[in-house]
Amino acid sequence: xxxxxxxxxxxxxxxxxxxxxxxxxxxxxxxxxxxxxxxxxxxxxxxxxxxxxxxxxxxxxxxxxxxxxxxxxxxxxxxxxxxxxxxxxxxxxxxxxxxxxxxxxxxxxxxxxxxxxxxxxxxxxxxxxxxxxxxxxxxxxxxxxxxxxxxxxxxxxxxxxxxxxxxxxxxxxxxxxxxxxxxxxxxxxxxxxxxxxxxxxxxxxxxxxxxxxxxxxxxxxxxxxxxxxxxxxxxxxxxxxxxxxxxxxxxxxxxxxxxxxxxxxxxxxxxxxxxxxxxxxxxxxxxxxxxxxxxxxxxxxxxxxxxxxxxxxxxxxxxxxxxxxxxxxxxxxxxxxxxxxxxxxxxxxxxxxxxxxxxxxxxxxxxxxxxxxxxxxxxxxxxxxxxxxxxxxxxxxxxxxxxxxxxxxxxxxxxxxxxxxxxxxxxxxxxxxxxxxxxxxxxxxxxxxxxxxxxxxxxxxxxxxxxxxxxxxxxxxxxxxxxxxxxxxxxxxxxxxxxxxxxxxxxxxxxxxxxxxxxxxxxxxxxxxxxxxxxxxxxxxx
Ligand code: G16
Numbered sequence: 346x347x348x349x350x351x352x353x354x355x356x357x358x359x360x361x362x363x364x365x366x367x368x369x370x371x372x373x374x375x376x377x378x379x380x381x382x383x384x385x386x387x388x389x390x391x392x393x394x395x396x397x398x399x400x401x402x403x404x405x406x407x408x409x410x411x412x413x414x415x416x417x418x419x420x421x422x423x424x425x426x427x428x429x430x431x432x433x434x435x436x437x438x439x440x441x442x443x444x445x446x447x448x449x450x451x452x453x454x455x456x457x458x459x460x461x462x463x464x465x466x467x468x469x470x471x472x473x474x475x476x477x478x479x480x481x482x483x484x485x486x487x488x489x490x491x492x493x494x495x496x497x498x499x500x501x502x503x504x505x506x507x508x509x510x511x512x513x514x515x516x517x518x519x520x521x522x523x524x525x526x527x528x529x530x531x532x533x534x535x536x537x538x539x540x541x542x543x544x545x546x547x548x549x550x551x552x553x554x555x556x557x558x559x560x561x562x563x564x565x566x567x568x569x570x571x572x573x574x575x576x577x578x579x580x581x582x583x584x585x586x587x588x589x590x591x592x593x594x595x596x597x598x599x600x601x602x603x604x605x606x607x608x609x610x611x612x613x614x615x616x617x618x619x620x621x622x623x624x625x626x627x628x629x630x631x632x633x634x635x636x637x638x639x640x641x642x643x644x645x646x647x648x649x650x651x652x653x654x655x656x657x658x659x660x661x662x663x664x665x666x667x668x669x670x671x672x673x674x675x676x677x678x679x680x681x682x683x684x685x686x687x688x689x690x691x692x693x694x695x696x697x698x699x700x701x702x703x704x705x706x707x708x709x710x711x712x713x714x715x716x717x718x719x720x721x722x723x724x725x726x727x728x729x730x731x732x733x734x735x736x737x738x739x740x741x742x743x744x745x746x747x748x749x750x751x752x753x754x755x756x757x758x759x760x761x762x763x764x765x766x767x768x769x770x771x772x773x774x775x776x777x778x779x780x781x782x783x784x785x786x787x788x789x790x791x792x793x794x795x796x797x798x799x800x801x802x803x804x805x806x807x808x809x810x811x812x813x814x815x816x817x818x819x820x821x822x823x824x825x826x827x828x829x830x831x832x833x834x835x836x837x838x839x840x841x842x843x844x845x846x847x848x849x850x851x852x853x854x855x856x857x858x859x860x861x862x863x864x865x866x867x868x869x870x871x872x873x874x875x876x877x878x879x880x881x882x883x884x885x886x887x
Contacts, residue, residue: 346501347420347516352376358384358491360484362689362831364470366456369406372467376497378410379417382452383497384490385471386421389483391449394424398442398472400434400525401454402560402623403585404461408432410469412504414452419518420498426518429525432507433585435560435624437713437721438529440476444717445528449474455623458595459834462588466834477694477718481810484691526567533568533724536654536716537731543574545734551614554726555604556583558590561624564723573730594621596628596710596722597887598635608632616733616740620722625690626710627722629729631740637887639669639756642706644747645728647675649704652731654716659703663696665689666799666814667826667842668708669754678751687801687813688828694718695805708758708842710887745853752848755860759883760830761839761874769829769837772877776815776827783817788867791819817871822846825868839878841868 355374358365358381365381372378391397399414401407411432418426427446428434434442436453443451450473456466471479471487479487505513505520512521533539546552554569556562562583569575581604582590593600596619608617608630617630629636636644646662649655661682662672676683682701686692690713693705697715706712711720729740736743761769783796795818800811814828823845830838843864847853868874875881 348499348501349496350376350379350499351496352380352494354492354494355380356492359488360470363457363478364453364468366459366466366468366832366834368834369463369465369467372406378413378469379497379499380491380494381469382414382417384487384494385452386417388486388490389450389471389473389479391423393422395449396425396427396446397423398427398434398439398446398448398451400429400439401432402435403431403433403587404456404467404589404622405463405465405587406467407454407587408507410454411507413499415504415515415520416499416502417497419500419516423518425521427521427523428507430508430510430522433525433560433563435525435529435564437625437717437719437724438525438564440472440717440719441529441532442523443472443474443476451476453623456834457623457832458593458621458626459832460589460593461622462591465588472718475694475698475718477697478689478691480691480694480808482808526564529564530568530572532716533727534572536724537652537727538734539572541734542727542730545730546573546575550616550733552579552616552618552730553604553607553614554580555596555601555617555619556580557592557594557596557601557619557621558582558584558586559594559620559622559624560585561620561723564624568723568727589622596621596626597885599885601628605630605635608635616730618726618729621710624722625720627712627725628710629725629740631744634741634744636740636744637669637756638706638708638710638712639671639754640744640747641725642668642704642712643671643675643751644743645706645712645725646672646704647747647751648732648736649728651735652728655703655714660700661696661702663693663702663705665692665707666816667758667828667840668706669756669844670822670846671751671754672706674751684804687799687810688831690720692801692803692810695803699805701804708756748853749850752846753853755845755847755855755857757843757857757861758887759841759843759865759868760885760887761878761880762833762884763836764839764878764880766837768877769839772839772872772874773815773827773829776872780815788870789863791823791863791867794818794820823864825864825871827872839874841872841874841883843868
């Protein structure tokens with residue numbers, strides 16, 4: 346029986362860079378999750394009887410909200426829901442299922458790389474029929490709906506057991522519980538030369554994959570160990586846990602430090618990788634080297650044709666604005682298009698749908714292609730493995746050869762977390778106020794050549810997104826970018842992105858401090874970071 350439950354709006358349900366993310370206790374307020382879910386059902390378009398995909402990264406509160414979403418879907422005219430067993434679906438696997446099942450959309454429950462548990466973070470995101478995150482027009486409509494909502498609809502029957510595969514009914518709606526891994530693993534098999542990778546592993550290529558107690562564990566066990574023959578133990582922290590083993594499922598040098606230590610140490614395997622809470626981010630390492638996400642994007646774009654799924658070459662590359670220009674050099678040399686978008690995977694969707702780009706990437710550890718409409722951590726791992734298997738060179742040799750051919754974009758991101766919101770906003774506002782007068786100003790040896798606040802006009806649908814980050818470019822091409830994160834759940838996170846391009850063959854092996862030291866000092870001088878935030882050092886450097 347359908348129940349209509351009276352509710353009152355919350356005023357803070359505006360989706361950020363990637364859906365609505367808040368602390369778990371915040372989400373547990375009466376009707377908080379229900380209001381947002383109802384707003385999704387109300388604001389998104391779907392034909393009567395349409396299919397919806399539902400799943401999440403397994404964090405605390407995931408199964409509760411999966412069950413709620415199923416019961417609300419049944420009360421909102423959805424014809425069928427496809428749900429990952431135990432409520433689990435990695436974000437790229439959800440994107441794939443939406444596409445495979447021709448679903449009208451999907452509800453993905455995740456706060457990505459943010460910590461989980463009863464006091465951790467939770468999130469709800471809506472993806473559209475192409476499998477990608479809803480564009481701003483739809484997230485704005487969802488937000489507007491949350492401001493005026495007066496009731497939500499839910500059936501009073503319980504949701505079926507999430508652990509049992511197969512199809513049942515809930516009211517008028519079909520509920521299909523699927524193996525979360527099967528379709529995704531089959532897709533990977535079509536893109537990569539599993540035979541070549543298996544042969545390389547059998548021939549001695551060693552690897553380690555850290556699933557960080559998050560959703561990619563079952564995917565990595567199936568693909569890396571069972572299908573590609575990597576020995577048991579290759580996948581570590583491979584059982585999803587509700588609080589990610591008490592850690593941050595964030596694949597970077599801070600939160601995946603044990604993996605980094607292993608790859609830098611005397612018993613290092615040839616290849617190391619990690620993924621995040623919902624499986625869309627990746628970190629790539631080789632023996633003695635951490636590959637920055639921006640370099641990884643450039644190397645993958647330059648070598649993708651070595652994998653069967655991309656043998657005909659790639660149409661173009663897209664990167665988010667703060668991502669380094671390393672991929673631009675590949676696009677330029679190969680004569681293919683390069684698109685610079687605001688931060689957020691949702692901005693790649695139109696370009697991918699229009700066939701303008703094949704590979705996309707972001708400095709925030711995201712890379713992916715037109716096989717789905719989300720970034721995809723294991724996809725990046727498998728493309729790297731395919732390249733290693735074909736080129737028979739080490740990760741370090743491949744990266745160094747890449748720098749020799751294209752030059753090196755030295756790059757670092759500095760994060761100042763949980764900064765006072767007003768102070769962070771004041772810092773950005775002050776920068777914006779000074780933009781017009783900045784060109785020509787000298788800081789040490791650096792002279793500003795251009796300064797602006799990035800705005801983007803989508804070349805496909807003409808939509809415009811303004812205020813996407815302050816860019817200060819110096820003569821010679823070095824640059825500093827300032828922006829506030831759209832994924833934090835407490836205070837504000839200031840991100841400062843620092844980049845220097847170096848084409849000289851004798852200068853490809855500088856330390857990061859040597860290459861970027863002056864720019865880092867200049868970022869503080871221009872942004873007045875220490876003065877305004879009270880922070881002398883960033884919390885995280887990636
Ligand atoms: C999300 C978005 C990415 C974005 C990242 C960081 O990733 O999908 O496109 O780059 O957040 O965004 P921000 O700098 O605003 O915090 P994820 O993995 O958190 O879903």
